[in-house]
Amino acid sequence: MALDLQQMGKAARQASRQFARVSTDQKNAALYAIADALDSHSAEILEINAADVEAGRANGLDAALLDRLSLKGRLAGIAEDVRAVAKLPDPIGEIFDVAEMSNGLHLRKQRTPLGVLGVIYEARPNVTVDVAALALKTSNAAILRGGKETLHSNIALIKVIQEALAGCGLPAEAIQFISDTDRKYIAELLRLYEYVDMIIPRGGAGLHKFCRENSNIPVITGGIGIVHMFVDESADLDAALPVIHNAKVQRPSVCNALDTLLVHQQVAQGFIPRVIEHLSASGVSFRLDPRAQQLVTPDGDRILPAGENDWDTEWMALILGIRVVDDLDQALEHIDQHSSWHSEAILTANENHAARFVAAVDSAAVFVNASTRFNDGGQFGLGAEIAVSTQKIHARGPMGLRELTSYKWVAHGDYHVRK
Secondary structure, three states, X not given: OXXXXXXXXXXXXHHHHHXXXXXXXXXXXXXHHHHHHHHHOHHHHHHHHHXXXXXXXXXXXXXXXXXXXXXXXXXXXXXXXXXXXHHOOOOOOOEEEEEEOOOXXXXXXXXXXXXXXXXXXXXXXXXXXXXXXXXXXXXXXXXXXXXXXXXXXXXXXXXXXXXXXXXXXXXXXXXEEOOOOOOHHHHHHHOOOOOOOEEEXXXXXXXXXXXXXXXXXXXXXXXXXXXXXXXXXXXXXXXXXXXXXXXXXXXXXXXXXXXEEEEEHHHHHHHHHHHHHHHHOOOOEEEEOHHHHOOOOOEOOOEEEOOOOHHHOOOOOOEEEEEEEOOHHXXXXXXXXXXXXXEEEEEOOOHHHHHHHHHHOOOXXXXXXXXXXXXXXXXXXXXXXXXEEOOOOOOOEEOOOXXXXXXEEEEEOOOOOOO
């Protein structure tokens, strides 16, 4: 039976209006109920997810996608993330930018929900829960469309979420899922402007391009990270090694993982061989520019010359590009040519260089002497995130609760009339 997205949109709009009148306590109770339900249904969810993972492996999914797909060892943490969102302050109704006009009219801005979110994502079932928690906390509804690789996992998660909402006396239609993997439903969702207020794609560049070109609803794109780190000539090289290792190795399949290391020529000869030795123990392979190649011994498939498109590749795997640069200016030029404006970092003891880097690099997050892996809603104290925006609109970087709100002007007068 074909899905009726028009009906889903109508139900989502109605649910969002109902949620706009729900108290913070009611929303938090629903979030705790969802977290408890994830725990109590964990065995069933993990069994279904394991079947999705095995099917993905049989269909040739690479290691990065299989890692994103798996909930093994993560489901309890996902439930705790939902509880963490429940404990965060509710932004809805927050008052800011208060002013009194010369005529005595009192003005303020007041946070409101966006309304209905359309979220399109690929092989990450945790996104299903993250989106639900953030949407519900901000009194938004959401229509979700996950990847075919994780279809059964997502259906199981949505069932748990909807049952928990209904058990709290709230509309289950606040969180809905497009359970048909036919891509025509993505195109239909992108045109559902009567009911959907914001489209948030989480996936590869092709998905983002498709959404930008085919949506008549505002689109927030992000989550594609070609991430750089520049090692300045003044950097503490001993301290730099664990930072580089963390940025590349801790979880290589995510968007804030390091892709390209830029090394100042003055320290390259001694430092690049140390980087390769340090990261090789964790299974990292390397793509080197000609200047870096001169500093190391070639090693089969592990150390290779950088290809034509390597500087524009989000590796999402244990691969690191390394380039020697003359100075900070050349590092900034490389970043300007190849960045996706997600996360960039500089390791330096020179405060002037740090300030120049921060001023010149216009990414959503810029780090000085810290791993790019910190570009994350949880690490920034936002709780779970719905995406990492690389755009220059109201939401940039990790999108937590406030980034899922709009506002309205409220004017209080004493029977004022305009003259």
